[in-house]
Amino acid sequence: MNGGSVTVLLGFTQAIALTMSVAFLVYVYVIIVPYLRHRPAPPGDPSRFEWHFLVPCRDEELVVGPTIRYLRTTFPQAHVWVIDDDSDDRTSYVVEGLRYGHGEQSRYIHLVRRTRPQARTGKGDALNAAYREMKAWIGRHSDLTRQILVVVDADGRPAANCLSACAGDGLFGDPTVGAVQIDVRMSNRDTPPPRRTGWRRWLGSTLVRMQDLEFRTAIAAIQKSRGYTGTISMGGNGQFARLSALDSIAGATGTPWRGSLLEDFELGVHLLTEGWRTGFTMDTHVDQEGLYDLRRFLVQRTRWGQGTMQCARYVRRIWDSKHLSTLGAAEMLYYLAQPWMQLLGTLVYPIPFVLLAGRTVTSPGWVWQWFTGGAWVLFAVYGSFGILPFVIWGPIYWWKCERKGSFLRALGYGAGYAAYIYTFYITSWRAVFRLARGRNGWAKTRRNAEVTDGVIALDH
């Protein structure tokens, strides 16, 4: 490569990097404002609806019992549907034990059994099975607009006010709202990992703290801003959906949830393009266990990244929908493009540094003079732009969510989050390799309580 080509490549990559950085800075500013302006909405009357918790389980004997007990105690009026996806452990025994706990069958606890080869084909299929069984149980003459399904992880703990918060006038109180996502928190954010000491204990705690920070600030802010674009998306835990809305997208096969690894986002796409509105609330939350283990975390995020990549097939559907504004479609396109932009970033961002390193080898004196002659300012400016949009969530988290310790701790959270976010560059590459090799299976991340022999995900 001659000098001219190098300069052109440098100019081009600088322009791309600058555009992406500026776009991201603007995006972060745009999502922070509605997040900071959030005011709680008045709650609604939950008795206007019938509530059904759906708990998909695959080898969850360790956590499902306490979850059912919690749901039945906290929401006595709600039904709990446990979907046993042909577990190898005693999940179904635990459920049956609770179902017949007092000698008679509880009419509020239901077990949906799935068996191989139909079972273990993905979370979406498991939810669809429960949806069909539930519909048959409810009967044809029930008012489907009043039936609300709530997807909860096997270790999920929805807050006690979640039904009243979701019944509010701005959420299910509005008949055009088909689904609502609630805020997600990590239940173990203040609990250090058991069986770990020293730096591994610190790393585990920090990883969980970062997951809590991510969900309660950055993701919540993104969701809040989506209220303006009309594109609030669904998550895998704390996902509320109106049965009539699910019916409208279920088709003849009775499958409102589809087959991608990001079946929650996919559900949102189908609802939005069908004309339903979706909602998000920070007035309530669901607690789930954050992952202490970096490898398990990377597996989980790889699955999410791969799921996002798979959902690229919906780009045409999104843009063709008359129900989505151009801004909304652009927002969804931006979301779907993120793993691909991360891949592009890993290719583009290092180029100026590689070229600089080459120049340093050939002309160290010139590079030193260039650096001390003002280029350091550029490094400082662009370095700040690369890190500040992530660091800022640390103080916001400290201020709005967990006001413990000094402001230094807030800055530490921010620095940790900036480092945490760079793991996405790894997971995006892992996801694209899995995609290229046709490995589209459901890699269910193992829970903290599961002590394993090195296998950290269950694929099929």
Place this chain on the structure above:
Amino acid sequence: MTATNVAARPSSALPRMLTAALIALAMLLVVAHRAYQTVEISLAGLLLHVFTSSGVYVVAGQQTVYFGLGSTHPLGLTMTPECTSAFLLIPLVLVSAVLVTLRPAIATRVLGSLALAALILIVVNQLRIMTLAALVGWLGTDRGYYWGHTMIGSLVSVFGGAIALVLFVWLATRRSRVERRNERRERA
């Protein structure tokens, strides 16, 4: 909640041609970046003529402008691929191509937004050169160039880029008055 959820798609080949033209424009900006830089530096020369009292001389073939001639701080600036606005336009042109492909109905709006954003980027790059010239005249060659080219120049680029980007997205994606009225009716 209706069965028809797909917006009507214009059958004309025009959007496809427009997309091809935009992609061609992006490629042209790469291939002919030197010619673009020549135009850019000539424009800078004209503006420097207007805004400075000392001598200005443009060597178009080398994409260089000399200013402050006859003063105590003469300086020559070369428009390099790192400094040109040509490459900053490329992402916007490509995004426009994507928008026109995905929603042909907004093609006119996208082209208008692109034209405005491009104009802002070009003006901002000229502003950067003018700022540099002003700082050289005020602080002297070394300090003026140091602050003008690095700190202030970068900030001008970033803020200019942000303004161009925000305007581009806002204008390209906002609903027309008719669409807003229809939506209000639908909700009512």
